[in-house]
Amino acid sequence: MRTVLIPTDFSKNALHALRYAQELYKCERACFFIFHAYADEVYGEYKTASHEQIAQRKADKKQEIERNLDQMLEEVVGTPPNPLHTYESIASFDTLVDGINDFVDDMNIDLVIMGTKGETSNHKTTFGSYTIEVFKYVKCPVLAVPEEFEYRQPKNILFPTDYMLPYKRRELKLLGDLAGKFKSNVYCLYITDFEELSPRQEDNKMFLEEVLTRPYIFFETTGVQNRADAIMEQVSEKNADMLVMVNSRHSFFEDMLYRSTVDLLSLKMKIPFLVMQNLNR
Incomplete structure (x- = not known):
């Protein structure tokens, strides 16, 4: 069975990457792990906060992300669902690259698939800074899918x-x-x-x-x-x-x-x- 990790920030291009992954492995047994790392979201705005405030922020953020992950899965599983595909969602209190690397090692992931922004985005490049960090440092093949790319078989x-x-x-x-x-x-x-x-x-x-x-x-x-x-x-x-x-x-x-x-x-x-x-x- 193919194991595929899809990092998500709940954006349109992340959802697009997941749909691309579903099509790419449409006729193959695959487990899709939908992954969101949220340590930066907890610490970013609370650098001088107390331990109690950080702990509460962490718990609240975890609940929010788990709801968002569940909602995302509801959108993509399909009716009827593909019997060859299974899904798991992961909310990781870690940075993006470290969280992906740890999960790749733990679950022996075959491939990371992530969405990338189009030319019209504010970054003005297809590959944003997070994508390039994943390219460089994640110890697993990474497939970046442009936001505007419509699925076709890679002939x-x-x-x-x-x-x-x-x-x-x-x-x-x-x-x-x-x-x-x-x-x-x-x-x-x-x-x-x-x-x-x-x-x-x-x-x-x-x-x-x-x-x-x-x-x-x-x-x-x-x-x-x-x-x-x-x-x-x-x-x-x-x-x-x-x-x-x-x-x-x-x-x-x-x-x-x-x-x-x-x-x-x-x-x-x-x-x-x-x-x-x-x-x-």
């Missing part, structure tokens, strides 16, 4: 990679299972001006072929240019339904985050973005 998946990472088998299997059930095309894109691969790159490329056996896999290269522009060109050319990247230290993805290139990419991103982690779990 064409773009996977930019430099073949330098020792990919984690569990992470690739998640991608392989997802792409395999939809008979998807996975386009591994290498942005380079050199044709030959090093022995390390060849080994990692071979590992991709060994693990991604269910979808149709293609290996392509494009010349060096602005990486965000290169990716967006390929998203358009391949009519991609999903973008996949791997987060690891000293990786292309990390370079994007720290150099703010991700902002340029996110302004134009109209499709779900799956970030696989190369971290020990």
